[in-house]
Amino acid sequence: MKGIVFTELLSMAEAAFSPELVEEVIIACDLPSGGAYTAIGTYPHSELVALVSELSRRGNTPASELIQGFGKHLFTTFLESHAAFFTSAGNTFDLLSRVEDEIHVEVRKLYPDAELPSFTASEPLPGDFVLEYRSSRGLADLAHGLIEASIAHFGENIWFERKDLSEGQNTHVVFTLHRV
């Protein structure tokens, strides 16, 4: 898993809880990396699982809520680092439909080893948008947070449903968005 996920998670947790709590979480997790993350590195997915569950426990926050919040936080980070892309996207449907074919393509150029989730987008009816998330990481909540953040960012009147097709594993989830 790319280092930026870890550095951003810790930075969000420091703001949401406290730097001391984050430090205690890192000690408790006894991570192979020791929590010394750099954004350009790559680290085991298991460290993210350990960090999230420990943060959830010590911060008294459900993991799903934590990950959704992390999705929103990541959106803000990307917004700052890739402003032009968000300007050119213009709205949520457009942005989401370009994740797979543009964003991920660019990510792979920089990080050929990146293991990325798959996002299949379709617009069956005008005003309806279906995004299918597939990833062995089971981070549908992260996608959930990103979608919410996007709708808020573009100031759109969109509501969406989420259906888990992987028996609660969050590895195959369909998001259906409706523009009001």
Added chain:
Amino acid sequence: MDTLEYLRRRLAREQRARQAAETYAEEKTRALFEANKALEEMAAGLQVKIDERTAELREAHDLALAANQAKSAFVANLSHELRTPLNAIIGYGEMLTEDLRALEILDLAHDAQRILSAGNYLLVLINDLLDLEKIEAGELSLLLEEVEVEPVVRHVSEIIRPQVDANRNTLEVDLADDLPALRTDNARLRQILHNLLSNASKFTKDGTIQVGVFPEDRAEGTFLIFEVKDTGIGIAPEALPRIFERFAQADETISARFGGTGLGLALTRRLCQRLGGDIAVASKLGSGSTFRIWLPLEPPLAT
């Protein structure tokens, strides 16, 4: 955890993270450097290959050019050598024909006339070949003078008349009023017109051959357009692009049916180009051909 302990741990983590990032950056930089070097080497290798191929091509080109020049020189020499005995054959053929006629041995005179005609035809071919080779070798010199078009066309029409009549064709001449004089090579212009009219009368039977001359203003100056239009057999579309090439007749049966070597149009085009113009053709199989040549009033070339 007190603040000092927290800060110490935090610092230690940041330091390790920085080191990891530096190692990563160094590895990537090295990888980029290696990739860049490999690309540069590949590019250099390609350049060497390109240079080699270019040299090979140039060599092949020079060889081909030399071979072509040697061939042209050979043909020119051979044609010269052929003309000497041929002139003797034609000269004695003329004398013999006249003598036999004078002696009123008419059947033999007729035979002698055939030898003479064949000899004259052969001479035309050899002259064409020689001209072509001269042009290709850049050795054809021109005699430029003010040429009035009307007498030239009239003269060529008279000469070609027997050929036109032989196939029961009608010859129509249409010259624009006030045609300007042309600065060109009189003999070559006659040769060009003769060639086109000869072709037209050969490939047309019971039809019409029209000759038209008119001026045309173009960006490069004023040109005279000579058009020879017939109602003959025409040329197949697939043969059109090749008919100005040497030894390329519209199809292989032409030579057997109508005679000729396929030199005439190649020579005509080279002559037109040498005189600063060119030739084009439009044709439809079965309904005739139109050959159009254009020559500048002043040829933009050295003699």
